[in-house]
Amino acid sequence: MPIHSSIGPVQWRAVVQQIAQLPDARTRTLPTVQAEGFILAEPLLAARPAPQFPQSAMDGFAIRSIDAPHRTYRVIGDIPAGVTGGILTADGDRLDLDHSTLDEHPSALRIMTGARVPDGFDIVVPVEHTDAEQTGPLPASITIHPDAAAEPTTFTPGRHIRDIGEEIPRGAELAEAGRRLTPTLIAVALAAGTSEVTVQEPRRVAIIMTGDELVSAHSADAGDSGEVLESNGPALAASLRHFGVRSSVEHISDEPAALIAAVARRAADSDLIITTGGVGSGAYDVVKAAFAAGTDSPAAGASRFEHLAMRPGGPQGVGTYSGVPMVHLPGTPVGAIVGFHLFIRPLFETVPSDIMVPAEQAEEANTGHGPRTPRRRGAEVKPAVIEHREGAVVVREVPGRRLLPYATADAMMVTGLQGTDEVLVIPLLTGK
Numbered sequence: 353m354p355i356h357s358s359i360g361p362v363q364w365r366a367v368v369q370q371i372a373q374l375p376d377a378r379t380r381t382l383p384t385v386q387a388e389g390f391i392l393a394e395p396l397l398a399a400r401p402a403p404q405f406p407q408s409a410m411d412g413f414a415i416r417s418i419d420a421p422h423r424t425y426r427v428i429g430d431i432p433a434g435v436t437g438g439i440l441t442a443d444g445d446r447l448d449l450d451h452s453t454l455d456e457h458p459s460a461l462r463i464m465t466g467a468r469v470p471d472g473f474d475i476v477v478p479v480e481h482t483d484a485e486q487t488g489p490l491p492a493s494i495t496i497h498p499d500a501a502a503e504p505t506t507f508t509p510g511r512h513i514r515d516i517g518e519e520i521p522r523g524a525e526l527a528e529a530g531r532r533l534t535p536t537l538i539a540v541a542l543a544a545g546t547s548e549v550t551v552q553e554p555r556r557v558a559i560i561m562t563g564d565e566l567v568s569a570h571s572a573d574a575g576d577s578g579e580v581l582e583s584n585g586p587a588l589a590a591s592l593r594h595f596g597v598r599s600s601v602e603h604i605s606d607e608p609a610a611l612i613a614a615v616a617r618r619a620a621d622s623d624l625i626i627t628t629g630g631v632g633s634g635a636y637d638v639v640k641a642a643f644a645a646g647t648d649s650p651a652a653g654a655s656r657f658e659h660l661a662m663r664p665g666g667p668q669g670v671g672t673y674s675g676v677p678m679v680h681l682p683g684t685p686v687g688a689i690v691g692f693h694l695f696i697r698p699l700f701e702t703v704p705s706d707i708m709v710p711a712e713q714a715e716e717a718n719t720g721h722g723p724r725t726p727r728r729r730g731a732e733v734k735p736a737v738i739e740h741r742e743g744a745v746v747v748r749e750v751p752g753r754r755l756l757p758y759a760t761a762d763a764m765m766v767t768g769l770q771g772t773d774e775v776l777v778i779p780l781l782t783g784k
């Protein structure tokens with residue numbers, strides 16, 4: 353009986369997406385400062401423009417372009433950043449600008465980076481382009497250095513002034529719905545006055561690991577008489593966190609009845625159930641025994657299983673239990689991680705990340721040459737980073753890395769993936 357099907361990862365992804373449909377995420381509104389890691393349910397918009405007022409981009413002196421190209425200005429006041437409406441005299445008193453007297457002499461105001469540029473003033477000359485000291489009392493006058501004055505841009509209206517909304521226009525879309533709120537995005541939102549965000553309620557995923565041989569690295573039982581140190585559950589939970597998902601991890605014994613009981617319990621409050629292990633070709637493959645068609649299990653036929661034309665991550669399954677989708681990943685840690693990226697991750701991505709790249713594109717991007725002949729039938733999977741640069745997808749293979757299992761006979765550790773992180777993506781180097 354042929355064990356390996358000819359179905360490839362691209363087709364399998366379509367099968368998984370069709371069977372494992374997640375319910376629409378509920379939404380809630382949160383203060384922006386508490387929203388790190390949540391997924392935007394609506395586009396993130398700028399509540400205010402940034403800057404909110406014409407703002408000096410330099411420490412220096414504000415002048416009026418109608419006085420230019422004078423080189424010498426009397427200094428009539430001081431504007432420290434953050435003093436509301438504040439122009440101060442040399443004595444520290446409040447100064448009301450009288451625009452009629454301004455016309456009598458070319459006048460300048462000392463101004464700090466970030467301060468509001470008063471009406472009528474439209475150029476800032478950096479302090480180092482003048483004869484003024486950088487610190488100390490307000491000078492009575494300043495003279496612009498000849499070489500700076502000879503530079504035409506020095507006197508261009510708007511020079512060294514950030515206009516209202518120049519960095520972020522009011523109402524600008526800062527991020528589209530589906531993006532994860534990163535620390536940077538939180539900073540941008542707050543800078544644009546957006547103090548609340550509408551996010552998805554985190555999806556809940558139950559991860560169920562099978563394998564009687566598994567023991568935790570913390571366990572005193574971690575010996576050499578057949579115990580295997582388990583790593584899939586925490587790795588999958590951590591991967592899911594990057595998609596705003598909350599997950600539980602549980603390890604059950606290799607009894608179909610125990611597995612079905614665990615799935616039934618978790619189905620009550622989960623949007624998706626992931627199992628690992630027990631999908632191979634062996635005599636004790638518990639996930640298949642519980643859910644494959646043609647057995648006498650009470651849940652027989654709940655899931656479909658295939659051994660994909662792909663390595664690693666060949667054996668895969670998908671189904672539903674009580675209407676809750678289940679994805680069955682292989683037990684080998686590298687197969688589980690590859691299966692996660694190719695088949696589970698797209699279920700949570702409202703903004704697709706093109707993790708499958710046509711062979712030609714991936715090869716060309718990696719080497720500058722056309723595709724090479726695949727060494728083996730079916731798809732081969734390699735770790736890589738995908739970047740989007742100026743509209744083009746750039747694939748960069750993680751240098752010197754292979755997924756080790758198939759570099760060395762039948763090892764199966766995830767060594768070779770360390771050093772990559774959640775940007776790890778897996779292009780398919782052959783087009784199946």
Ligand SMILES: Nc1nc2c(c(=O)[nH]1)N[C@H]1C(S)=C(S)[C@@H](COP(=O)(O)OP(=O)(O)OC[C@H]3O[C@@H](n4cnc5c(N)ncnc54)[C@H](O)[C@@H]3O)O[C@H]1N2
Pocket residue numbers: 355561562563565566580581582583584585628629630631632633634637659665666667681682683684685687
């Ligand atoms: N006769 C054949 N045997 C196998 C085939 C095949 O085509 N014919 N395929 C191989 C491939 S490829 C894979 S992948 C595995 C899939 O097996 P299972 O999904 O049933 O995985 P298990 O047997 O449960 O475990 C495999 C291996 O991984 C270890 N493991 C399992 N869970 C964890 C965990 N949570 N953390 C760390 N390590 C884990 C487990 O102890 C086993 O050593 O089948 C091949 N066999």
Ligand code: MOO
Pocket residue numbers: 662663664665666667682684686687688757764
């Ligand atoms: O498909 Mo398995 O994950 O290659 O070892």
